[in-house]
Amino acid sequence: MDRQPGVSVRVKLTLSYAGFLMLAGALLMGAVWVFLLRYVPNRAMLYNPDDRPSGGVFPIRSALLHVFAPRAAAVLAFLLVFGLVGGWILAGRMLAPLTHITDATRMATNGSLSHRIRLPGRGDEFRELADAFDIMLERLEAHVAEQQRFAANASHELRTPLAITQALLDVARNDPHRDIDELVERLRVVNARAIDLTEALLMLSRADKRAFTREPVDLSLLAEEAAETLLPLAEKRGVAIDTSGDIATASGSPALLLQMTTNLVHNAIVHNLPERGSVWVRTGVRSGSTVLTVENSGEKLSPELVSPLTEPFQRGTERIHNDYAGVGLGLAIVQRIVHVHDGSLTLTPRAGGGLRIAVQLPAAAAHSAK
Ligand SMILES: Nc1ncnc2c1ncn2[C@@H]1O[C@H](COP(=O)(O)OP(=O)(O)O)[C@@H](O)[C@H]1O
Ligand SMILES: [Mg+2]
CATH class of the missing domain: 3.30.565.10 (Histidine kinase-like ATPase, C-terminal domain)
Incomplete structure (x- = not known):
């Protein structure tokens, strides 16, 4: 199947990691901000060093926002970079087994059925897929080998009556005084055997699940x-x-x-x-x-x-x-x-x-x- 080129799974995973990390970071920052608002009064009286109110008020919250906002932005920026780099590495590691599986599939497509993936490590979804793939390759290989053996055997068996016929005809040609009736009879027997064999082969190939x-x-x-x-x-x-x-x-x-x-x-x-x-x-x-x-x-x-x-x-x-x-x-x-x-x-x-x-x-x- 010809497909339009798309975004790689590694990029998609990386973006989702970074996206989730950013979301979590933003929520955390929001929570911290709400917490700060709760416990910090809106304004504060300014006190003199001798503890008497000096009469002025100071807007704490807006000052806090000035301090908090750039730090929060820095944290989020750090999380973004961290999420992208970490996600890229993690996704690469997670997807590495897929490369092995794809390689094995390509090899099988090119006719090499003896290759096995044999992914090392403990069982997980990728290992299960690789194992299932290995089992499929094994079955396929055995099946193809059986078919080849069958074709070789069938050709060999079919050649036998033909070779006997050839030998009988050669002998008859070199010896013109030979008994023709006997020759015909032997040729008939050999031919009948070849027909039996061919019919059996046809029977074998026709006995198909969908054919009846x-x-x-x-x-x-x-x-x-x-x-x-x-x-x-x-x-x-x-x-x-x-x-x-x-x-x-x-x-x-x-x-x-x-x-x-x-x-x-x-x-x-x-x-x-x-x-x-x-x-x-x-x-x-x-x-x-x-x-x-x-x-x-x-x-x-x-x-x-x-x-x-x-x-x-x-x-x-x-x-x-x-x-x-x-x-x-x-x-x-x-x-x-x-x-x-x-x-x-x-x-x-x-x-x-x-x-x-x-x-x-x-x-x-x-x-x-x-
Ligand atoms: N009922 C049977 N009793 C004993 N041996 C049998 C029997 N059926 C089959 N066989 C053995 O199995 C072999 C394979 O049988 P088959 O596939 O029918 O081939 P064929 O009969 O043409 O030799 C036979 O050659 C025979 O040795
Ligand atoms: Mg038999």
């Missing part, structure tokens, strides 16, 4: 729908899905919440035991929240291993002995969808192996449930 309208959604219906859609995959992998629970109405986007449920059930199927795995999907309402839990049997997981899984492109280690190669965005998408619905996501390793994922969303008002 909220309506009542029954999670138990979504759970059934997801289980039904994924039943062929579950059968292929020998996993049994058990879906049960009460009506659990949340308010949100049906499409996003279905995506969330599908991702969770999909994960529960593919990251399960190699055979005879189980998946339990439960819905319900608990203390004012709508809850969806997806639990599955599987490998034993440690709590340290589980917490970073919701970060983009984080994958577990079990892929080595599992033919499933996901893009590593499933849980990141779930996390984002839960976040834009003001809910919370909890991952807990199960004692017997496998994972339990609980989604808690604010329950929709009961009367609007359909």
Whole structure:
């Protein structure tokens, strides 16, 4: 914003200090004058040295005014100078922290988010502002770093299928007798993977707080729908899905919440035991929240291993002995969808192996449930 240049706060503070000091001085002088008037008679008889009245009168008050007025003026002049100089110094000292804060803001504007103000001293309003500013810078820096990491990871992941395609094409060109059908099939698989990845990235960027309208959604219906859609995959992998629970109405986007449920059930199927795995999907309402839990049997997981899984492109280690190669965005998408619905996501390793994922969303008002 372009502003007209104005009077600096330091000048304003100095003028107010000096002004108040002058006002107080003037009041004090006035009080002294009133006090003097009270106790000093208007006129006095002049006495001779032998204590007999000489007959003359002397106007004390006007004489007093002659003595008092210049002294009072001198005091006020001194107070004015004192107020201006003292006020200037004091205001400078008081406002010094602002300079640090302004400098830090300028640096942040120029892109240096690593700078911190770190004002020394005990807490006061300026220190509070500086601390709040430091916290904001810290958050901003972490956020930007996360975005950069995400962009780097996404580019890396997107490059992989392209590089594989390139390699396949190079091999085919150098060997004209190669089986074309096999090449086409492998290219199709690699391409499908690139599409999956791109779609997941699009999904992640679209799950925005403002980008959807909220309506009542029954999670138990979504759970059934997801289980039904994924039943062929579950059968292929020998996993049994058990879906049960009460009506659990949340308010949100049906499409996003279905995506969330599908991702969770999909994960529960593919990251399960190699055979005879189980998946339990439960819905319900608990203390004012709508809850969806997806639990599955599987490998034993440690709590340290589980917490970073919701970060983009984080994958577990079990892929080595599992033919499933996901893009590593499933849980990141779930996390984002839960976040834009003001809910919370909890991952807990199960004692017997496998994972339990609980989604808690604010329950929709009961009367609007359909
Ligand atoms: N239900 C689950 N049981 C066990 N591990 C899981 C489960 N869901 C996710 N994971 C682990 O979290 C990782 C990240 O999951 P996700 O973000 O969906 O990526 P992807 O499934 O593409 O690998 C998976 O690679 C897997 O190791
Ligand atoms: Mg997944």
